[in-house]
Amino acid sequence: MGLACSSIVDLADNEYLKTLSGKTTISENDPFWNQLLSFTLNAPKSRAEQVRLEEITDGHCKSLVENNQHTGNFTSLLKVFLARAKELKSSAECENRIFIWQAHNVLFIIRNVCKFLSENMSEDSMLEQFEARSLADRQRDLETGAVLSSTGLTNYLDEFINALQDIIIEVPVLEFTYYLQMEAVTTFLVLLSVQMFLPNPKLHGVFTNRTMTCSSPERANKFIKVLLQHYIEQKSPPDSGNDSQGGSIVLGVASAVASGIWSMVSRRKDGNATTVALQNSIIPSLGHRSTLLLLALVNYNVESLGHQSGGVATRNLYHDALHGFRHIQGSASAKASISPTFHLNLSRLFQALCVTQYQETSTLLLYFLIHKNPEVRAFILSKTDIDTLVVPILKILYSAPDQNSHHIYMALIILLILTEDDHFNQSVHEVHIKSVDWYKDRLLNNVTLGDLIILVVVRTIQYNMTRMRDRYLHTNCLAALANMSAHFRSLHSYACQRIFSLFTLLVKKQKKVTEKLVAHRAGLDSGNSQDSSTLEMESHHDYASELSVLVEVLRMLLEILNSCLTGSGMRHNVNLIYALLRQKEVLNEFRNHPGFQDILQNIDTVVAFFSERLAECNESTLTIEEVHQVIKEALLQVPSHHLKKFPELKFRYVEEESPEEFFVPYVWSLIFNKSNVFWNPGCVQLFALDV
Structure with a gap:
């Protein structure tokens, strides 16, 4: 990593990753982050390469998690992302491609760490990673008395979820922001993926509950609308191999990391014609992955959410948003009072x-x-x-x-x-x-x-x-x-x-x-x-x-x-x-x-x-x-x-009493099989895996 172009095999001995996962505390203001995030990487083109990426980076993730309670480096990584996320909309408007590129890179690292956490730790332990503070910060809290008033404790999960939503809602989908959007959607899926590792579809993880409760109706409406717009537009991923963009070639190569997988495009000259053959067209579009996220969000059981949140009645606002929108040119339904x-x-x-x-x-x-x-x-x-x-x-x-x-x-x-x-x-x-x-x-x-x-x-x-x-x-x-x-x-x-x-x-x-x-x-x-x-x-x-x-x-x-x-x-x-x-x-x-x-x-x-x-x-x-x-x-x-008269044959479809028992495992089996993100099959308990 760093300014050099890396391949997957180089990551095991990468000095920047060793520093991040090591025992030295790195402040969120340290120049190290600019060096770490200025990387390019040939993205995995197959499931085997995704598995290889995880095998190589698992050691770094394990060390980062083990040392995080002392160094707070994962928390610092979150702070770096949160600080940059606030400027992404304006950066997109003024075409600050380098800033977008680095924001995507930090999100890519966070996503891979979160995926490691979800597959290797309990949710309570995961939450602790989002509020870990360095020894120096905790010593400072003792000296100032902040530890007694709990003012020093901050869990960045809610801020992180809101920042992901802000990116998806506010940042326009352009050629140089496409993979940032893709990474935001994928990271959201990773946070919710704990559902796959629970045996009962009526059980919901802490991350799901936080996603459901930290959003207002207005925000949920905007979020579902944007995900539907991604589905409608079906924008294809930019050609990451296109070097005709001059200065954007670095971004093109680097941003391909965000997708997790990209199409391998080969070009060959045949006379005066150039043939572009998609040899491994397995990358999903932003629309496809947005649809998976939408389906995951709308299929959580409201009653079980309320039960798990201490008896407080909780509505699935994303569910309500999907089922309550109307045509932009006027209502086509007779029931338009709501x-x-x-x-x-x-x-x-x-x-x-x-x-x-x-x-x-x-x-x-x-x-x-x-x-x-x-x-x-x-x-x-x-x-x-x-x-x-x-x-x-x-x-x-x-x-x-x-x-x-x-x-x-x-x-x-x-x-x-x-x-x-x-x-x-x-x-x-x-x-x-x-x-x-x-x-x-x-x-x-x-x-x-x-x-x-x-x-x-x-x-x-x-x-x-x-x-x-x-x-x-x-x-x-x-x-x-x-x-x-x-x-x-x-x-x-x-x-x-x-x-x-x-x-x-x-x-x-x-x-x-x-x-x-x-x-x-x-x-x-x-x-x-x-x-x-x-x-x-x-x-x-x-x-x-x-x-x-x-x-x-x-x-x-x-x-x-x-x-x-x-x-x-x-x-x-x-x-x-x-x-x-x-x-x-x-x-x-x-x-x-x-x-x-x-x-x-x-x-x-x-x-x-x-x-x-x-x-x-x-x-x-x-x-x-x-x-x-x-x-x-x-x-x-x-x-x-x-002729003898019989009652008219009329049948209506009626959904089962507990639809989540069918739909939650079904949706997550689709995410497991169709998202082109590698999920550890050994962790899955929600549904039976295809043999």
Whole structure:
């Protein structure tokens, strides 16, 4: 370190780091800090290099922590940062790049020390590091009597948290401040990362509680707004290898440290052209890491915070800020009586959400926005180009075998929330999609968004029933289809075909499971040894449970079909009637099942009516087009008064009673896996690690 350019391997014997972590007290006014902070470093480009960096610097961190209670050097390091942080906004405005560079460097060192503390010490011991004072300062307190009045004791944690927030809120994101912003966000994540090392999501560390309680509503609103703006803007990291900036090249190389990882860019001359190849494009953007921080902040349980703060009712102000903001151009929601936490351009937010749904963090953010913020939900539902958001969500479901199960759940719940709106269910059949390149089962041309939703959801049910067998998943799939069923319009023939193919598959599966269950019952009745009998009982239970699920799914599919046939939708679904008539034999499998009798009455009436009309026209001599024409004409004469009325199918998503038990581990697993910051897996207790 110092003015020379360092590599990771040079850090072990670096004299400046040895001085910082040694037994000599360094005042915050010592010229040493300018020398220490004027360093450049080739930043780690891979996880292995991050691990190597920590292995080499762990010795320095350990010595610094051990000696800090005598030297106060970590506290001095904090003071140096806090003093510089006050001038960062003005330094950015006057383009004082050297000052920004050094501020970033001191924050980089603090972040690495804090990460060492969080992974190697208890929180109480960590807090002591933030208030440690040198022996000379404590001797002075004894002489002046300050120790008796406690005026000499200062814990710099709250000031440090506020300074980080000030950087994120006030310092503009420019080419030379980008990595400073990135480092501030990353350091904030490191402070909160203690959550990963606690076994219970309802437990919160001291650092989390201090973050929640040291902020005012106005400050929390500004903070969440800025994090959302980072997400919306999705600014790419500056090219740290670009040497065309003259004097800024030193900053460019040095500031790359802040990101923790940067893209390795190689350039090669090919004739007169220059090709830039991103060989290791693993650096996250400021927007991506800001999203992770936002998700971490809004997912802390308010009740447990209040309990841990001595019974004082504590609100999660960041949670409130995210769920209370409105559109900058006026409210899109009818419920606009409550003052907004802040205003944001929802058009730009919508665009960002549309283009980033391939990111799991973006899907989770969309869930919180659409579920908890009525303004955002109303705005999204009002969009005429809503397909730009729904199609990427459907792509997540379509690629289920390659996705994290939680990502699938979030995408499905978002779809379910959208289908709670009748206008959405009607409009999706009016939005035409020319082609869907990722749908590989068949070439799709000029289908509606409604057709695509049906195709993907039916495919997801089929995949789930044969592979995952997750009851939660197919229940929500069926709920989404049920919400749409009364509004089915002009369904594509292929969508109708896939619905009845699912019927056929499930009927065959039900028949097979029933046969196995009967065989097992016969085996149990014949008598076996005790051990084999126990195994037989377990198998019996498994088959009975599987059969129960199959009956439940088949019943719901019949209700969905009935909902379409008994409403006004039947007059607009010639293809569905045609598919029903072709597959009517499948319904015979349900005849003797008591759970299907009531729902089959209407379907049988419809089948009988159209079969009679086709028989009158000598169906065997008709072409497919002529059959469709007969059905179309007969639709005007359907005796709808003979159809039994059932309650409208309406399902709403309801969040679990203790959502933090799911979301806190989920968010921190995303931070662990997606932040491109190396976290010690041996310390993690909050969630199971991927093998």
